[in-house]
Amino acid sequence: MATWRCVKQCGACCHLDPTERPGLETYLTPEELDQYLSMVGEDGWCVNFDHATRECRIYAHRPRFCRVEADTFHQMYGIEPEELNDFAIDCCRDHIADLYGDRSLEMLRFDREVGIYSNRHGC
Structure with a gap:
């Protein structure tokens, strides 16, 4: 069974471009939205992300x-704690695929780290 965890040196979640994250105002407080927008650099990446x-x-x-x-995702998105693992894995995989590609090294590393094994080479 796959178990979500943050994979070091991925950074996909640090791509904060608000045009790619619709509905920010529905799950962020006005103060958080201001903070979020202040963290977005000209290139769409978080200003705190060290490239x-x-x-x-x-x-x-x-x-x-x-x-x-669990508490944060329940408050922000209504995700029940028992759903967090699968939800977080799906979100990360979607964002990694969008940024780096679904066959990128970042995706392969993420899948391996969380315990998703694929049979991409017919082995």
């Missing part, structure tokens, strides 16, 4: 909307 290391510079102190936690 060289592919890590968040404020990970330990990141805002609520950057955290994959």
Whole structure:
């Protein structure tokens, strides 16, 4: 069974382009929306994302909307705690595919780290 976890040096969630995330105002408070928009750089990436290391510079102190936690996802999206694992995996896979491609190294790493094994080469 696949188990969601944050995969270091992926950074897909750090691509914050609001045009690719419709409905921000429906699940962020007005203060969070202001904070979110202030974090979006000209290239659509979070200003706290270090492209060289592919890590968040404020990970330990990141805002609520950057955290994959049962309480947060229940409050923001109405996701029940028992649904979080599958929901988070699907969200990450969709975002990784959109940014890097569904056969990218980032996708392969994510799948391996969370325990999704595919038979891509007919083996």
